[in-house]
Amino acid sequence: MAAERMVVVGGDAAGMAAASQARRLKGPDRLEIVAFERTGFTSYSACGIPYWVAGDVSDRDALVARTPHEHAERGIDLRMRTEVTELDVAGRRVRARELETGREYWTGYDKLVLATGASPLRPPLPGIDAPGVHGVQTLDDGQALLDTLARTKGRHAVVVGAGYIGVEMAEALVRHGYEVTVVHRDEQPMSTLDPDMGRLVHEAMTGMGITVVGGQAVTEIRTGEGGRACAVVTRDAAYPADVVVLGIGVRPRTGLARAAGLPLGDSGGLLTDLSMRVRGYEEIWAGGDCVEVLDLVSGRTRHIALGTHANKHGQVIGANAGGDYATFPGVVGTAVSKVCDLEIARTGLREKDAHAVGLRFETVTAQSTSRAGYYPGAEPMTVKMTAERRTGRLLGVQIVGREGAGKRVDVAAVALTAGMTVEQMNALDLGYAPPFSPVWDPVLVAARKAAKQIRTAD
Amino acid sequence: MAAERMVVVGGDAAGMAAASQARRLKGPDRLEIVAFERTGFTSYSACGIPYWVAGDVSDRDALVARTPHEHAERGIDLRMRTEVTELDVAGRRVRARELETGREYWTGYDKLVLATGASPLRPPLPGIDAPGVHGVQTLDDGQALLDTLARTKGRHAVVVGAGYIGVEMAEALVRHGYEVTVVHRDEQPMSTLDPDMGRLVHEAMTGMGITVVGGQAVTEIRTGEGGRACAVVTRDAAYPADVVVLGIGVRPRTGLARAAGLPLGDSGGLLTDLSMRVRGYEEIWAGGDCVEVLDLVSGRTRHIALGTHANKHGQVIGANAGGDYATFPGVVGTAVSKVCDLEIARTGLREKDAHAVGLRFETVTAQSTSRAGYYPGAEPMTVKMTAERRTGRLLGVQIVGREGAGKRVDVAAVALTAGMTVEQMNALDLGYAPPFSPVWDPVLVAARKAAKQIRTAD
Numbered sequence: 080m081a082a083e084r085m086v087v088v089g090g091d092a093a094g095m096a097a098a099s100q101a102r103r104l105k106g107p108d109r110l111e112i113v114a115f116e117r118t119g120f121t122s123y124s125a126c127g128i129p130y131w132v133a134g135d136v137s138d139r140d141a142l143v144a145r146t147p148h149e150h151a152e153r154g155i156d157l158r159m160r161t162e163v164t165e166l167d168v169a170g171r172r173v174r175a176r177e178l179e180t181g182r183e184y185w186t187g188y189d190k191l192v193l194a195t196g197a198s199p200l201r202p203p204l205p206g207i208d209a210p211g212v213h214g215v216q217t218l219d220d221g222q223a224l225l226d227t228l229a230r231t232k233g234r235h236a237v238v239v240g241a242g243y244i245g246v247e248m249a250e251a252l253v254r255h256g257y258e259v260t261v262v263h264r265d266e267q268p269m270s271t272l273d274p275d276m277g278r279l280v281h282e283a284m285t286g287m288g289i290t291v292v293g294g295q296a297v298t299e300i301r302t303g304e305g306g307r308a309c310a311v312v313t314r315d316a317a318y319p320a321d322v323v324v325l326g327i328g329v330r331p332r333t334g335l336a337r338a339a340g341l342p343l344g345d346s347g348g349l350l351t352d353l354s355m356r357v358r359g360y361e362e363i364w365a366g367g368d369c370v371e372v373l374d375l376v377s378g379r380t381r382h383i384a385l386g387t388h389a390n391k392h393g394q395v396i397g398a399n400a401g402g403d404y405a406t407f408p409g410v411v412g413t414a415v416s417k418v419c420d421l422e423i424a425r426t427g428l429r430e431k432d433a434h435a436v437g438l439r440f441e442t443v444t445a446q447s448t449s450r451a452g453y454y455p456g457a458e459p460m461t462v463k464m465t466a467e468r469r470t471g472r473l474l475g476v477q478i479v480g481r482e483g484a485g486k487r488v489d490v491a492a493v494a495l496t497a498g499m500t501v502e503q504m505n506a507l508d509l510g511y512a513p514p515f516s517p518v519w520d521p522v523l524v525a526a527r528k529a530a531k532q533i534r535t536a537d
Numbered sequence: 538m539a540a541e542r543m544v545v546v547g548g549d550a551a552g553m554a555a556a557s558q559a560r561r562l563k564g565p566d567r568l569e570i571v572a573f574e575r576t577g578f579t580s581y582s583a584c585g586i587p588y589w590v591a592g593d594v595s596d597r598d599a600l601v602a603r604t605p606h607e608h609a610e611r612g613i614d615l616r617m618r619t620e621v622t623e624l625d626v627a628g629r630r631v632r633a634r635e636l637e638t639g640r641e642y643w644t645g646y647d648k649l650v651l652a653t654g655a656s657p658l659r660p661p662l663p664g665i666d667a668p669g670v671h672g673v674q675t676l677d678d679g680q681a682l683l684d685t686l687a688r689t690k691g692r693h694a695v696v697v698g699a700g701y702i703g704v705e706m707a708e709a710l711v712r713h714g715y716e717v718t719v720v721h722r723d724e725q726p727m728s729t730l731d732p733d734m735g736r737l738v739h740e741a742m743t744g745m746g747i748t749v750v751g752g753q754a755v756t757e758i759r760t761g762e763g764g765r766a767c768a769v770v771t772r773d774a775a776y777p778a779d780v781v782v783l784g785i786g787v788r789p790r791t792g793l794a795r796a797a798g799l800p801l802g803d804s805g806g807l808l809t810d811l812s813m814r815v816r817g818y819e820e821i822w823a824g825g826d827c828v829e830v831l832d833l834v835s836g837r838t839r840h841i842a843l844g845t846h847a848n849k850h851g852q853v854i855g856a857n858a859g860g861d862y863a864t865f866p867g868v869v870g871t872a873v874s875k876v877c878d879l880e881i882a883r884t885g886l887r888e889k890d891a892h893a894v895g896l897r898f899e900t901v902t903a904q905s906t907s908r909a910g911y912y913p914g915a916e917p918m919t920v921k922m923t924a925e926r927r928t929g930r931l932l933g934v935q936i937v938g939r940e941g942a943g944k945r946v947d948v949a950a951v952a953l954t955a956g957m958t959v960e961q962m963n964a965l966d967l968g969y970a971p972p973f974s975p976v977w978d979p980v981l982v983a984a985r986k987a988a989k990q991i992r993t994a995d
Contacts, residue, residue, distance in 0.1 A: 092976070127971045130912060141911035243970075386976050387969035408964050415968030424968055453585060453599035486941075486974070489948045489967045496965060497955030506866050507954060509947045510873030510882055511845035512701075513585045516944070518550070518844050 082111045085400055086173055086188035088163045088335070090116025091123065092389035093367025093396070094194030095145065098155050100397020106154070110401065113156045113186065115163050115175055120218050121147050126386045128221040129244065132228075133251035139218055166191075166339040171362070190362050190400050193336060193349060194393070197329035197368035197384045206300030211308035212323045215244060224324065228255050233321020235260070237311040239297050241268030245326035246280070246418040249289050252324070253419070260290040260318045262311055267293060271414060272477050273429050275444070276463050279479040283421045292318070329384050331369045344371040346382035353406040355396045364400060366392025366407075373409035376427050376474060376495055377436045383410060411495040412475075415485040422485035426492045427475025430465065439468040441536050443528040447521035449483030451513035460484045462525040464491075464501065471500035471533040476522070483515075490522045501529040540569045543858055544631055544646035546621045546793070548574025549581065550847035551825025551854070552652030553603065556613050558855020564612070568859065571614045571644065573621050573633055578676050579605050584844045586679040587702065590686075591709035597676055624649075624797040629820070648820050648858050651794060651807060652851070655787035655826035655842045664758030669766035670781045673706060682782065686713050691779020693718070695769040697755050699726030703784035704738070704876040707747050710782065711877070718748040718776045720769055725751060729872060730935050731887050733902070734921050737937040741879045750776070787842050789827045802829040804840035811864040813854045822858060824850025824865075831867035834885050834932060834953055835894045841868060869953040870933075873943040880943035884950045885933025888923065897926040899994050901986040905979035907941030909971035918942045920983040922949075922959065929958035929991040934980070941973075948980045959987040 085101060087094045098112050122145040130136045150157045158175065164183070165174035172187040199214045201207060211231070213224040236252040238245050241263035252259045261268065261284070267277025268284065268291055284291050295313035300323060303309030310317045331348035333341075342350045342358045348371035350358045355370075357363040367389035371380035391407055398405035413426040433440050442465045450457040460480030466473055476491035478484050494504050504526035511518060519527070543559060545552045556570050580603040588594045608615045616633065622641070623632035630645040657672045659665060669689070671682040694710040696703050699721035710717045719726065719742070725735025726742065726749055742749050753771035758781060761767035768775045789806035791799075800808045800816045806829035808816045813828075815821040825847035829838035849865055856863035871884040891898050900923045908915040918938030924931055934949035936942050952962050962984035969976060977985070 124909065124911070124971065124976070126969075126976075127909060127911060130971055135913050136911050138911075385969060387967075387974075387978075390976050391964065406964075410966045413966045413968050415970050415973050417970070417972050426966070426968075451582065451585060453582070453594050453596075454588060455593050483944075485970075486944065486968055487947075489945075489965075489978075490951055492966050492968070493948055493951035493955065493957075496961075497951070497957065499951075499955065503954075506849070506864075507947075508868040508871045508884070508950050509845075510871050510884075510944055510950070511584075511843060512873050512875070512943075513582065513588055514875050515873050515880075516845075518582070518584075518848050520845075520947075 082107070082109055083189040084111045084113065084187060085190040085192065086186065087112065087114035087192040087194060088173065089194035089196055089367070090114050090121040090157065091194065091196055091367065092386050093393040094192060095122045095150060096390050096393020097192045097194065097364070097366065097396035097400065098150070099153065100394050101401035102153055102155060104398070104401030104403055111156070112154070113158065114150070115158050115161045117160065117162045117178065118217060118219065119159060121145060121150055121157065123218055124386060125216060128215050128218070129247035129251050131221055132215065132224055132248070133254045139222065142218065163335060166335050168339050168360070191364070192396055192400065193357070193363065193365040193369060194367045195332045195335060195369045198332045199325065199329050200327040201325065202327070204297060204299055206302050206308060209300055209302045209306055209308045211321070212300055212325065214325050215248060216329065227322055231321050234258055235319045236322045236324065237262060237318050237320040238324045238326055239311060240326035240328065241265070241291065242271065242326060242328055243414065243416045246284070247416060248324045248326050249284065250418045253287065253289060257322070260292060262292045262295055262297060262313060262318060264296050265293060269423055272423070272425055273463065276461070276477045276479055279461055280421065280423055284418060287419050329368065331382055333369050336365070336369070344380045346371055348382040350380060353408060354399050355392055355407055356399070364396040366396050372407070375409040375411050377432055379436065381412070383412070385414070411492050413488060413492040415488060417485065420481050422478070422480055422482065424478040424485040424488035425476070426488050427473065427495050428465065429475065433465060433474055438474060440465050440474055441468060441529065441532045443525060443532055445521065445525040445528050447524045448517055449480060450515060451517050454513045456482065458482055458484070460521050462521050464525040464529045466501045466529045466533055468533065468536055471502050471530065473499055473501055473504060476525070487522055501526045501533060505530050540565070540567055541647040542569045542571065542645060543648040543650065544644065545570065545572035545650040545652060546631065547652035547654055547825070548572050548579040548615065549652065549654055549825065550844050551851040552650060553580045553608060554848050554851020555650045555652065555822070555824065555854035555858065556608070557611065558852050559859035560611055560613060562856070562859030562861055569614070570612070571616065572608070573616050573619045575618065575620045575636065576675060576677065577617060579603060579608055579615065581676055582844060583674060586673050586676070587705035587709050589679055590673065590682055590706070591712045597680065600676065621793060624793050626797050626818070649822070650854055650858065651815070651821065651823040651827060652825045653790045653793060653827045656790045657783065657787050658785040659783065660785070662755060662757055664760050664766060667758055667760045667764055667766045669779070670758055670783065672783050673702060674787065685780055689779050692716055693777045694780045694782065695720060695776050695778035696782045696784055697769060698784035698786065699723070699749065700729065700784060700786055701872065701874045704742070705874060706782045706784050707742065708876045711745065711747060715780070718750060720750045720753055720755060720771060720776060722754050723751060727881055730881070730883055731921065734919070734935045734937055737919055738879065738881055742876060745877050787826065789840055791827050794823070794827070802838045804829055806838070806840040808838060811866060812857050813850055813865055814857070822854040824854050830865070833867040833869050835890055837894065839870070841870070843872070869950050871946060871950040873946060875943065878939050880936070880938055880940065882936040882943040882946035883934070884946050885931065885953050886923065887933065891923060891932055896932065898923050898932055899926060899987065899990045901983060901990055903979065903983040903986050905982045906975055907938060908973060909975050912971045914940065916940055916942070918979050920979050922983040922987045924959045924987045924991055926991065926994055929960050929988065931957055931959055931962060934983070945980055959984045959991060963988050
């Protein structure tokens, strides 16, 4: 039997995890694997870029989990700086273009993996492409920003957007000695949280000397000497900027899939089944930042660009494409981040998400500490918990605090996955010792309060 | 209607939480509450004593969550330094003795709460009562030890026992500048872990300059000048000791209950139903360190002396005795501790526990790090996971690592409670960002490995 041929489009986490996992299951005599990557990097941690820019990570190469050379050594025919420009589903082939030579060719597949990632939102504003304006999605972006920071003896930095990347980049720029202004459109920063919890982030960032300006859409990047960016302009004001970082978010990079008629969801991400097969296509899988995932709490698909999901998708695709069996059941929407010493975490539904799918709920907010109150380093922490009325089923948790706050969200993530009620959570046997927790863990304090509110609500 | 009368025996966490919760539900006109406490303290954190001795907590009073005066102000008739010496179940009364005056009296109850706690194991060895030999169960114990440490210009300290208290006290004595030897009977320290994980604790403690001697039962505390302890003697050796700390463990203090014929389990703890009512007694509740709790994983009752359980028991008892409804469904056996910068955690069954209840299982051990490998402060961590054969149901997790290791056990505690399989855990949506976790959380690394082993085991 001739070897089957698997083509992977995209050489970052999802694509190369799929290739590696398939290779583990089937040797080159049974499965030929060809992978295309537009950039010069494979399998790198985009999530690590803010920490590299901040100086926490000294070396760009530390962010690369596996180099092209290492993949090639494992019997993957990796074609770097080669873009896939067309997908012919009927003909089971893709058209590739070598970016350096311009050479184009068609190549066939038996199995196809789409792992084309996401592209940064880059609104078509005047000045958006000026020197001094930086995205932070790729290693090249990170290097360009570091070069600008090394070259510019600037004082003012403006970050556009106040999501995860925005707040992480604010910290990075503070560490470079800049006066940092974060300009964003929403009521509060971190719109992945409810506004009341976002307000706590706003207050903490202000306390760190970061200026946070909400409710303002950017209308222009003003340029000055040499055409370089010099200010970020909104309808209300202009914020001087020696350097501008865009952290507005990303969208699935699915032009190829769209042109080929593959099914896309409301956010523009590919729709797959639980085995990460593109719906309706037996021989095409998709994973990572280019797909929508099932939100197990709302029952809807969402686009979430996150390296941990991409890696899991890749594993699942590789297992299935390699003849084994695996599924990705979905997510509960867990995310954690930090800005300086502030930890921010969330899982499940925000209030508006719950409204949007017709859920009635109760919310509580509980203050607690990371350790026993008398133990050194006990830090205050706010836990917001949302539970469905009548059933008491947990719907979401948001946490804002200092050291020891963020990863506590994992307890809620598991409880959400298991469909627990807040009454059940109240009895959870969580680790207790004074250096690790008060006698009632902060998550339990919130669960107890939520359970009481549910009981008395109706 | 005349007020009902609730008598509480024991004024620490369980007893006073019960009293407070009942008082919240019923005012003094409807429920009279009388509480007896042998010592001079109420509602204190015994778990905090090692940290007070270590100097992390400067003030004994910080360990007292609520003073006798505060309880009295809330309408609880609190009788300090008064011991309950007899329980007359048929006559619904207890006999109390004022320790200072010697006065004795009977007093009746409609509802009785037994929260008599645990007493330290104190084997009847020669020298065990000598000056310089200290337990650390009560605030008085802690003060006596601190007095000894202040008075003695000693060099050698010996801790007998290598469980939670033993290793915490080893750290405390290191902090006081002592050369510390921990002498214990088991193969490895921390016998609440499997020996292979205990070995990691042993190695780490050795690396901290603590001498850990296993497999040795103490036969004598040798005394010297002035009758003071001067060495801890085993069959094999004598370990010089200017101060000796006993951390051998505790047993339920249930003499009163035993004499009254109440039902006790194999460990000597009171047996209750899910509402914390003593089995077979409608008007008697029991909670805290004097009861056995249902282990949800093994299906058996166990004795676990832990403040977090005691507080929950008290809440449940107070709710039920106050006319509301609550249950304590059981535990999964979660515990976390630290010795210097080493974090130690466990939940669920050890291998020998699983054997003892007839379970067949697979175990895996996974190495990982607390943060993304490239992020500063990423610390190595070992996660051991045990899952049932065939079903793949999680049975237990043990973690030994540094900062960021211990509380990760909570994920496993929730998964155990929910009855998850390791295959289900493998897909958990845990918080990921480089400062918080590698792209595969250490618990997921272990779950993935365990799931694979379960699949290939049969």
